[in-house]
Amino acid sequence: MVLTQNGKVQPANKPEYDRNTEIQAFDDTKAGVKGLTEAGVEKIPRIFVHEQYILEKNSISGRYDELSIPVIDLECLNKDASARIEIIDRVKEACEEWGFFQIVNHGIPMSLMNKVVESVRKFHELENEVKKQYYSRDFKRKVVYNSNFDLHQAPSANWRDTLYLIMAPKPPEPEELPQVCRETMMEYSKQVKKLGIYLFEFLSEALGLNRDHLKDMDCAEGLYVTAHYYPACPEPDLTLGLSSHTDSGFLTLLLQDQIGGLQVLHENQWVDVPSSPGALIVNIGDLMEASLYCSVFLVMVHVESNIT
Template identity: 55%
Template sequence: MEVAKAGEVIFEPEYDRASEIKAFDETKAGVKGLVDAGISEVPQIFHQPPDTFGETYVPSASRYSIPVIDLRRVEEDRSTRKSIVEEVRTASKEWGFFQIINHGIPVIVLEKMKASVHRFFEQDVELKKQFYTRDFTKKIIHNSNFHLFTAPAASWRDSICCIMAPDPPNPEELPEPLRDMMVEYTDRIISLGNLLFELISEALGLNPDHLLKIDCAKGLSQLCHYAPACPQPELTLGTSKHADNSFLTVLLQDHIGGLQVLHENQWIDVPPVPGALVVNIGDLLQASRRKLQLTIRFRTERLIDLFSDLSCFYFSFYRMTVL
């Protein structure tokens, strides 16, 4: 209800959120389907609460800057490795986030992986519908917003999650546009993840294999987000403020960026660095090692242009849990 200037009362149509969410989900077309239909206004289920945008934002050119760690020669030179371990320790403790370059995964592989994500989401909706589900016991889960029915506001994105370790689906079960690159990227990211857990173990003053021995790298899921250009980007977010309930997340951003980290009560940009991957220390690892205890929150903005990202989550178990 609103009160006009003249004093008359204006009654707005009642908003049936539950029905709108149900209708949206039943299309199985996601946010991409809304854009393809030519909408000019964002449905109310995607409107973020007003206080979402009231927090302080700091441009990336400020004195705050996400650490970028160069892994070149980390396996070849002891003094270099010692220096890198110290950088990892400082970044993990002070930020919980850092970017890595020269990590061993060729740029061409990263670009092909991003292209395969775009191909999946941009294919005909009927081909995507076969993977659309809210059964979180499945190894391949495609939908729009895992918490669609419980979150206060939906995020402007579609997603697909593939559980790739320790019991991955057969390659032929994976969506055709993702199949080859998902398998190759998984192999490469597992190798990189093992190295990262070694470096974090050493940064904690432990043996290099400590976190690996307690199965921090046992489970791996690949989560791909896709957010088409939004007609009213000021009303919604690609990913709302949250923390990862995993041991470690390795994130591949596209060139659009939009990722922000909450640091000292201010939102800081994580600008895309060509060939870089973003590493986030997850809640489970922080809980298991008090030396890393932080509350790391992040979100994704910038919905004016199409963006996508790919996150690899490490768990000690492999069934996806939606909180």
């Protein structure tokens, strides 16, 4: 409030909120959301507030615990021809009805998956001066770290930081990868590439095509890793770590930390996807679902901070 010359009290003029300036100031720190938590913020910056999410959350009247995405066991894949047919039928059904499914006994050791989660956590919890060398918005680079790839375009920023790695068809030199996750990501990428080929075979056969149809289209040539990290948030009811979206063109494998929190939209209902030890989540993507022209598959690793 201010006192005018005639003795009347009037509201003080508040400075106009400049969203672009706030975004640029945050980006210039190159510290990401993790930097905000380390600074001890008690309220999240306005750029992270999801107004639409708050409205939608307040309008939700119930949960849908009775629904769950399909789980497909690959253990008998190479032991029984009839088992392969059953797996293909289940993949077809899951793709038609959900667009998502979980796979278990997929051949990637649990020990390696745990190492991936831990190495992602270690990278994001490095000293900021170490991480800054990877901070960029140039996605032609094979190794990129930043917060929100669409920070300057999205209506609201998500509460997360991400490490992006292009691991195929032309992977970075080993020394280009952060040392803290170098060997683990190289080994995990090899394992995922092998599993991805199996998935493209299942999809081809589910469509009544030759087993190698999608592989021969070079669908399995690209491999892009996005390793998300979600620091503890002081106002979690106002923001999201990953806002609702569709994946337009990728066959995506998701590896979650054991905390969970992922939901998928099924028949206009948001369904929780439980975090199951050893399971991977498969998202076939809109473009894959619609036209089968998919040139790369994506690996997403979701790690939530254990900082309180």
